[in-house]
């Protein structure tokens with residue numbers, strides 16, 4: 218059972234991360250499109266479907282299966298440092314998720330004032346956090 222929950226956890230992580238890496242790309246192109254144009258309205262639909270249909274459900278599933286792994290089987294040792302590095306990192310990743318949600322709302326209401334270069338710059342943030350998490354859980358450096 219533990220292996221099945223872990224497999225579902227990793228599958229959810231893949232969906233969450235895929236969406237978290239794609240959404241800022243949409244913001245880059247959206248920021249370049251004129252507000253009110255057909256292009257901008259299409260980006261609004263794509264962003265909403267990606268966020269509501271994939272990213273948020275995948276995040277909830279990641280948390281559900283992750284907490285199930287952590288507390289459901291009694292085999293995780295909370296005295297190990299990597300566990301806490303992972304905990305801080307997943308909270309940060311969830312914070313970025315919420316931050317992206319606020320950007321999505323700004324675009325939806327035609328309030329975005331940030332240039333496309335800003336969205337290019339933040340594009341890699343979820344990937345950097347994911348690298349830290351994977352090294353923490355696989356290498357368990359401390």
Ligand code: HEM
Pocket residue numbers: 223226227230234279280282283284286287288293307310346347350351354355
């Ligand atoms: C959202 C909250 C999360 C919680 C509560 C959580 C919790 C856990 C727990 C308890 C394990 C089992 C550890 C073990 O068997 O040694 C695990 C495994 C794993 N987690 Fe998470 N996790 C979360 C999010 C994430 C994220 C965001 C990623 C990647 C970006 C991730 C990647 C992994 C991987 C790759 C494994 C398998 C490690 C192995 O088999 O050795 N987790 N997670």
